[in-house]
Amino acid sequence: MSHEFYPEGVCPLQITFDLEGDIVKNVVFKGGCDGNLKAISRVVEGMSVDKIEEFFKGIQCGHKTSSCTDQLARAVRAAYEEDV
Numbered sequence: 448m449s450h451e452f453y454p455e456g457v458c459p460l461q462i463t464f465d466l467e468g469d470i471v472k473n474v475v476f477k478g479g480c481d482g483n484l485k486a487i488s489r490v491v492e493g494m495s496v497d498k499i500e501e502f503f504k505g506i507q508c509g510h511k512t513s514s515c516t517d518q519l520a521r522a523v524r525a526a527y528e529e530d531v
Contacts, residue, residue, distance in 0.1 A: 450522070466526055469495045474488040480515075484515060487516060
């Protein structure tokens with residue numbers, strides 16, 4: 448199932464991804480640091496929601512209270528909980 452998430456407090460305007468059960472696929476960030484976010488998208492391809500949270504939840508970016516990866520972790524968890 449396809450999902451859209453609108454991050455708060457970070458550069459990307461939108462994160463889209465697919466969930467197949469608890470597996471995350473096709474992550475695309477709109478806006479933000481293009482190269483870094485393409486790399487993150489490749490890294491998390493096929494990863495479980497739990498694994499993404501384990502690696503990325505709580506990471507901060509500079510003086511911000513969140514980061515692109517933290518927002519991704521929040522997004523996939525919220526989508527998973529919504530689907531269950």
